[in-house]
Amino acid sequence: MANEALENIEEVLSAHKLSYADYEHMKQILGREPNLVEIGIFSAMWSEHCSYKSSKKYLNGFPTKAPWVIQGPGENAGVIDIGGGMAAVFKMESHNHPSYIEPFQGAATGVGGILRDIFTMGARPVANLNSLRFGDIEGNSDTAKYQRHLVKGVVEGIGSYGNCMGVPTIGGEMSFESCYNGNILVNAFSLGLAKSDEIFYGKAEGIGNPVIYVGSKTGRDGLGGAVMSSDSFTEESKKLRPTVQVGDPFTEKLLLEACLELFKTDYVIGIQDMGAAGLTSSSFEMAGRSGSGMVMHLDKVPAREEGMTPYEFMLSESQERMLICAKKGTEDKIIEIFHKWDLDASVIGEVTDTGRMELFWYGEKVADVPVDPVSEEAPILDRPTKRPEYLDEIAKVGIDDFEKVSNQEAFEKLLSSNDIIDKAWVYEQYDSMVQTNTQKHPGSLDASVIRVKENGCAIAMSSDCNPRYCYIDPFVGAAYAVMESGRNVAMSGATPLAITDCLNFGNPENPEVMWQFAQSCEGIKEACANMETPVVSGNVSLYNETNGVSIYPTPAIAMVGVNDDENRVLGSKFAKEGSKLLLLGDTTGEFGASLYMKELYNTVAGTLKEPDYTAEARLWEFVIKANKYGLLLSAKDVNIGGIAMAVAKMSALSGIGAEINTNFEDKRWVFDESQSRAIIEVDEDSLQEVAKLAMDLGLKVEAIGITGGDSLKIDDISMPLEELKDIYFGTFPKKIKADIVD
Amino acid sequence: MKSLNVSILQFPGTNCEYDTVYAFKRLGHNTNVIWHKEESIPADTDLVVVPGGFSYGDYLRCGSIAKFSPVMKSVIAYANDGGRVLGICNGFQILTEAGLLPGALKRNDNLHFISRHQHLKVVNSNNDFLKKCKEGEVLYIPIAHHDGNYFVDDETLSDMYDNAQVLLKYCDSEGNPMVVNGSVEQIAGVCNKDKNVFGLMPHPERAMESILGSKDGIRMLEGFGI
Numbered sequence: 001m002a003n004e005a006l007e008n009i010e011e012v013l014s015a016h017k018l019s020y021a022d023y024e025h026m027k028q029i030l031g032r033e034p035n036l037v038e039i040g041i042f043s044a045m046w047s048e049h050c051s052y053k054s055s056k057k058y059l060n061g062f063p064t065k066a067p068w069v070i071q072g073p074g075e076n077a078g079v080i081d082i083g084g085g086m087a088a089v090f091k092m093e094s095h096n097h098p099s100y101i102e103p104f105q106g107a108a109t110g111v112g113g114i115l116r117d118i119f120t121m122g123a124r125p126v127a128n129l130n131s132l133r134f135g136d137i138e139g140n141s142d143t144a145k146y147q148r149h150l151v152k153g154v155v156e157g158i159g160s161y162g163n164c165m166g167v168p169t170i171g172g173e174m175s176f177e178s179c180y181n182g183n184i185l186v187n188a189f190s191l192g193l194a195k196s197d198e199i200f201y202g203k204a205e206g207i208g209n210p211v212i213y214v215g216s217k218t219g220r221d222g223l224g225g226a227v228m229s230s231d232s233f234t235e236e237s238k239k240l241r242p243t244v245q246v247g248d249p250f251t252e253k254l255l256l257e258a259c260l261e262l263f264k265t266d267y268v269i270g271i272q273d274m275g276a277a278g279l280t281s282s283s284f285e286m287a288g289r290s291g292s293g294m295v296m297h298l299d300k301v302p303a304r305e306e307g308m309t310p311y312e313f314m315l316s317e318s319q320e321r322m323l324i325c326a327k328k329g330t331e332d333k334i335i336e337i338f339h340k341w342d343l344d345a346s347v348i349g350e351v352t353d354t355g356r357m358e359l360f361w362y363g364e365k366v367a368d369v370p371v372d373p374v375s376e377e378a379p380i381l382d383r384p385t386k387r388p389e390y391l392d393e394i395a396k397v398g399i400d401d402f403e404k405v406s407n408q409e410a411f412e413k414l415l416s417s418n419d420i421i422d423k424a425w426v427y428e429q430y431d432s433m434v435q436t437n438t439q440k441h442p443g444s445l446d447a448s449v450i451r452v453k454e455n456g457c458a459i460a461m462s463s464d465c466n467p468r469y470c471y472i473d474p475f476v477g478a479a480y481a482v483m484e485s486g487r488n489v490a491m492s493g494a495t496p497l498a499i500t501d502c503l504n505f506g507n508p509e510n511p512e513v514m515w516q517f518a519q520s521c522e523g524i525k526e527a528c529a530n531m532e533t534p535v536v537s538g539n540v541s542l543y544n545e546t547n548g549v550s551i552y553p554t555p556a557i558a559m560v561g562v563n564d565d566e567n568r569v570l571g572s573k574f575a576k577e578g579s580k581l582l583l584l585g586d587t588t589g590e591f592g593a594s595l596y597m598k599e600l601y602n603t604v605a606g607t608l609k610e611p612d613y614t615a616e617a618r619l620w621e622f623v624i625k626a627n628k629y630g631l632l633l634s635a636k637d638v639n640i641g642g643i644a645m646a647v648a649k650m651s652a653l654s655g656i657g658a659e660i661n662t663n664f665e666d667k668r669w670v671f672d673e674s675q676s677r678a679i680i681e682v683d684e685d686s687l688q689e690v691a692k693l694a695m696d697l698g699l700k701v702e703a704i705g706i707t708g709g710d711s712l713k714i715d716d717i718s719m720p721l722e723e724l725k726d727i728y729f730g731t732f733p734k735k736i737k738a739d740i741v742d
Numbered sequence: 743m744k745s746l747n748v749s750i751l752q753f754p755g756t757n758c759e760y761d762t763v764y765a766f767k768r769l770g771h772n773t774n775v776i777w778h779k780e781e782s783i784p785a786d787t788d789l790v791v792v793p794g795g796f797s798y799g800d801y802l803r804c805g806s807i808a809k810f811s812p813v814m815k816s817v818i819a820y821a822n823d824g825g826r827v828l829g830i831c832n833g834f835q836i837l838t839e840a841g842l843l844p845g846a847l848k849r850n851d852n853l854h855f856i857s858r859h860q861h862l863k864v865v866n867s868n869n870d871f872l873k874k875c876k877e878g879e880v881l882y883i884p885i886a887h888h889d890g891n892y893f894v895d896d897e898t899l900s901d902m903y904d905n906a907q908v909l910l911k912y913c914d915s916e917g918n919p920m921v922v923n924g925s926v927e928q929i930a931g932v933c934n935k936d937k938n939v940f941g942l943m944p945h946p947e948r949a950m951e952s953i954l955g956s957k958d959g960i961r962m963l964e965g966f967g968i
Contacts, residue, residue: 156854159855160855163796163855163857163886163888164755164757164796164799164800165757166757166758166795166796248799249796249799250754250755250796250798250799250800250801251799253754253755253757253796253799254754254755341754342754424858427857428854428855428856428857428858429854429855429856429857430855430857431855431857431886432857432886433857433884433886433945433948433954434757434758434761434794434886434948435760435761436761436764436765436947436948436950436951436954437954438954439953439954441955451953451954453764566953567953569953
């Protein structure tokens with residue numbers, strides 16, 4: 001066993017972000033001093049990114065079960081039954097730190113990574129979403145210029161990868177707050193389809209079964225990426241560019257097709273992609289899931305460059321690679337499939353019954369580590385939590401503390417805000433139609449929808465989170481995110497079934513951040529349990545902090561639901577002139593962390609009302625049922641900017657005006673953000689039936705207007721349709737192209 | 743109507759082959775996906791389709807490597823023999839690179855990928871591809887490309903007009919010319935002189951069902967039927 005004594009152990013530990021206690025723990029596990037390769041392995045496996053050491057305590061207890069859940073958290077992705085023998089495989093993951101350093105490659109490899117998580121389960125990816133948070137993009141400050149550069153790079157990176165893979169990017173969300181100036185968020189979601197009895201798992205078992213490496217060659221790129229993502233940022237961080245991986249979507253496309261061809265055979269025992277911490281995490285996780293051991297000969301790993309060391313092979317994060325455990329005797333046939341697709345494939349080891357990971361370099365043993373303790377004895381931290389002091393201050397603030405603004409002025413301001421305006425400049429860079437399934441495209445409001453050719457159903461999905469809500473109340477804000485994503489899905493006529501989440505937070509060593517994290521987890525648990533939408537997969541991203549400033553808590557939630565008839569997918573824009581508009585749900589004057597407060601008073605403050613899960617469930621049930629009975633022309637949830645913004649979007653997108661009259665006691669309530677509400681468009685003939693159904697369900701419904709005309713009127717607000725469309729569609733391109741001189 | 747035997751090419755990086763299969767099957771035709779390393783195409787082929795995607799990752803000029811694939815030799819021979827070939831998006835790029843169609847496709851003038859439903863005006867329908875469409879008719883078909891900026895020199899263009907080789911142009915919903923990607927005279931689709939090789943950037947195979955936003959693609963692809 002090669003075991004050069006390590007000089008200056010403190011320096012080595014510090015470079016690997018390990019503590020001296022960790023070192024003692026390693027020694028205890030190994031029964032001796034670790035060598036450099038082993039320290040690298042422990043460092044990666046015990047990094048925040050791989051071990052969830054700060055978050056694990058709170059992730060336990062997520063509701064994860066339902067009759068339709070085939071696979072919950074713990075695998076590469078979650079799996080739910082969608083009927084007709086088909087399953088949907090989905091997950092969301094962050095690539096925040098790399099994207100801030102190198103936006104194009106960071107975002108591209110984020111998409112590449114999530115796609116591999118999906119197809120390693122045996123599913124063909126059929127839809128992508130993304131959830132993006134940026135800082136201030138307006139003005140001539142260095143920050144704004146850099147943020148515009150980031151927006152362009154991230155969007156192009158996402159497009160370049162997804163488009164080349166032939167996976168449509170069908171939707172997402174994008175918002176802007178100053179708290180992201182030093183830490184943007186890039187969360188990528190992917191959903192794939194597989195037969196429900198043909199799911200593949202990341203396991204390595206059966207003594208003597210070969211372990212096969214397939215895909216791209218290994219280089220030095222991304223070395224130590226998982227460790228990098230487990231630290232906060234300083235000005236120095238931009239020097240970390242070499243730790244950002246470089247994506248090759250073409251190779252991944254070949255890898256996808258080769259894997260799907262392989263899955264049609266019965267050669268595979270288990271398969272796992274090499275994501276964060278590369279060969280280390282994939283091999284340990286595969287062996288760990290089955291309680292097996294493994295021998296790997298690192299000199300057999302295809303290398304991109306000469307002179308690479310065992311340490312580098314184990315920690316490289318080169319993209320587009322997979323590790324396969326196959327049935328003994330099928331090696332040649334598997335290699336043949338990958339060679340057909342011009343990919344490397346090499347038998348690098350085999351499964352053993354030792355429970356140990358034994359690594360060799362030209363016959364010499366270079367590491368010998370017991371598998372289970374590395375993952376199971378990873379430190380679980382119980383970090384201190386503390387309710388942030390700012391909460392008491394902001395709780396007292398309401399819109400009455402500020403000077404009143406006319407509704408007309410407020411309308412114009414909110415309509416042109418970054419949160420509301422159409423982002424065609426972004427989503428037209430994504431191929432949203434390849435695979436010929438897309439029914440609700442990006443930009444068509446609320447959920448995105450694809451149909452499933454295999455069983456005639458439609459899958460609706462929506463990614464949501466309002467970071468402002470989460471800032472003033474992380475518990476309720478997170479619960480609202482679950483409710484909103486489900487509401488969006490329900491608006492298309494689909495039944496919400498399960499979520500994946502991507503929990504983006506600041507520095508966990510700050511007790512106030514840890515408190516936010518704990519609260520958000522509890523909010524998700526409560527909402528998911530009440531709405532019967534379990535969590536089937538997810539990801540945590542901590543250390544989103546730069547120079548001591550943490551981001552707002554941002555637990556992004558992506559809900560997936562099924563509509564059993566692809567011919568009954570409900571739209572969210574006005575269908576025609578002369579139809580009635582009804583408001584569902586109660587409006588109670590909620591302005592906490594509202595868009596109104598942000599845009600008019602530059603303030604994020606106030607409180608959030610307790611979630612009413614019963615009201616939310618009634619709303620979903622109503623829209624799903626009414627749509628099934630053919631009573632609805634369109635439906636849209638009421639969200640940021642209230643009724644006014646919901647109607648404005650429906651109107652701009654359809655090119656049909658509307659006249660709305662409310663009897664709110666306070667005229668400003670057209671901008672109120674009370675939850676569990678929606679606007680539906682119905683034919684006059686259907687009014688009675690709609691009213692009856694609402695009454696049966698105990699849901700408040702009131703007529704608020706009619707569609708038609710060449711302007712939009714909401715109480716005392718009025719805007720010509722052409723102006724509305726100009727603002728809605730024309731504002732974002734102007735903002736983002738501020739640096740381009742024609 | 744006779745079922746056609748449609749041979750659909752598959753290069754590494756092609757990603758619209760199964761959409762194309764699905765579209766032609768909906769029209770009742772037989773389809774065959776042909777791996778690029780094949781040296782011949784089935785003898786009973788009635789139509790070769792070079793589908794969209796990113797052949798070889800489009801890392802060099804789009805389509806410039808695919809033209810060297812073994813299967814392309816037989817496709818060129820097939821076309822020169824009068825066989826019908828349709829190139830969609832990346833397939834259009836490959837056919838121009840292979841010299842089966844005039845002109846070239848450059849990067850979009852805004853330098854971005856463009857994906858959306860787009861109106862197209864039928865300029866000439868006196869050919870096998872668009873014979874079910876009317877001249878002047880406005881179609882609504884998805885586009886999704888990074889390099890769709892069609893370029894051709896003036897002299898060739900003038901010949902193309904004389905021979906009715908300009909098939910489709912980008913337009914607005916009223917049929918007025920519309921600049922989409924910088925193409926010469928807003929050209930979206932062309933054919934060769936003998937009117938047996940066709941190429942277009944838009945994706946008719948994505949416009950086969952109203953639940954996906956348009957079924958104008960049916961009229962286009964039906965043209966190949968006998």
